Amino acid sequence: MVGTEVLRRPGGYAVQVLAVAACYYAAARLGLLRQLSVEGAVVTPIWPPTGVAVAALLILGLRCWPGITLGALFAVMSLTTFRVDVLGTLAGQTAAPVCAALLLRRARFHTDLGRLRDGLVLVFLGAMSAMLISSTVGVGLLVLAGKLNAAHFWPVWLAWWVGDAMGVLLVTPLLLSLHGARWPPPLARWKEATALAVVACILVPVAIYTSISPLFLVYPLIIWAALRFQLVGSMLCALLTSVLATVAATDGAGSFAGLSPIEIMAKLQAFNGAMALTALLLSALITEQRNTRRSVEKACQELVEVLQHLTAGEAPPPRAQPGPEGAGEPDDRP
Known part of the structure; x- marks a missing residue:
């Protein structure tokens, strides 16, 4: 992904948005390679774009959300023609990862996933909770448009929700770990x-x-x-x-x-x-x-x-001053 330093260059924000859109679209095309039919509706068991979107928002910030919408538009338009209900799908596909990023920030999530708490927060807030938005909006629009029988709402909704959640569980941690990893890795390993x-x-x-x-x-x-x-x-x-x-x-x-x-x-x-x-x-x-x-x-x-x-x-040597993150506060006790 394009680093945050690109924002300082002329047109850097546009480049960042386009890069997020390209990554989202590429992940969508990979996810569409394998599909399953549930009650007449075609779903993907794993939807990687949700993982790409959440990772982009955590690494680059919430300003890159137009790239998610743009990438989702390209993905939808590669499957069907533009209709009014497509706008609802785009809203759901954008709102879910944005909500996930906001929930993770509020829970003080660390992108290095160096705590068990971070893993639990990503699972329950980033994947299971936030992805309820995209699955509910997406399947609801299918029912309203007459493309899905209302009696089949819950099986399709469950498959859609799990596919989006799996994208976050599998792709987001990998992208975050690769972003924070040391390159090149030690040759001894x-x-x-x-x-x-x-x-x-x-x-x-x-x-x-x-x-x-x-x-x-x-x-x-x-x-x-x-x-x-x-x-x-x-x-x-x-x-x-x-x-x-x-x-x-x-x-x-x-x-x-x-x-x-x-x-x-x-x-x-x-x-x-x-x-x-x-x-x-x-x-x-x-x-x-x-x-x-x-x-x-x-x-x-x-x-x-x-x-x-x-x-x-x-005399003992002076203790190191706290770093920029506030770690290692000096001991003022006598």
């Missing part, structure tokens, strides 16, 4: 990362396309990725697994063979949701514990230095 990628490319297709449905085999892989590579590794594994599971589900192959469309959607979304939650929350918990350990180790090291100076009869 490449061997293990390569081994993890090879195992994932072998194990995940076996777990998904085997008729005995051993989907549980992917969880040790997710745990390995979370323990060793935190959020980036676990979410990459989760995204790979989710994409392959979606392909198998739409083809009615492997673990999804012989199931009805409703059963396929239920099984796929239950699996994707459980896997994404495991990857996100486990990696956030591990990151929080490691940050806590580093803080304790740093405090112990500073205490040892102070004791050494006191033992030698010297």
Whole structure:
């Protein structure tokens, strides 16, 4: 994505909006590659643009919201002609990620996802709560336009809501972690990362396309990725697994063979949701514990230095002044 420093250049805001629109549209085209039919309505099991939109708003700020609307317009116009009800769809697709960003900011969400609290906030506020807007508006417009029977509202609404929420759970954490990652990564980890990628490319297709449905085999892989590579590794594994599971589900192959469309959607979304939650929350918990350990180790090291100076009869060195984020407030006690 285009960085915030682009705003300082002439026409920088327009470039930023167009970049968000392009990313949204590209994610939409990827999401439309695989679709399922629920009660006569075509839905996508994973809708990546919602994840792209929420990440863009968190990284670039709320000013980039026109890019979401523009990208959604391009995506809708690639499927149908412009009508009045398209404006309602665009409003829902824009309002949902904007609401998610506002809720996350109000909850003091940290984009590095370094706390378990951040993972929980992203799940319950960013994904499950905010995406109620897009699913309700979208399915409601289908009913009002006569394209969907009112009796089928809830099954289609549930599929739409889960697809939007899965986009946030799978795509937003990955984009946020990649934005905050150090580049290039340390070379010492490449061997293990390569081994993890090879195992994932072998194990995940076996777990998904085997008729005995051993989907549980992917969880040790997710745990390995979370323990060793935190959020980036676990979410990459989760995204790979989710994409392959979606392909198998739409083809009615492997673990999804012989199931009805409703059963396929239920099984796929239950699996994707459980896997994404495991990857996100486990990696956030591990990151929080490691940050806590580093803080304790740093405090112990500073205490040892102070004791050494006191033992030698010297004045202890002055403590570091607080940084721009207000961390490390000086101790005014006697």
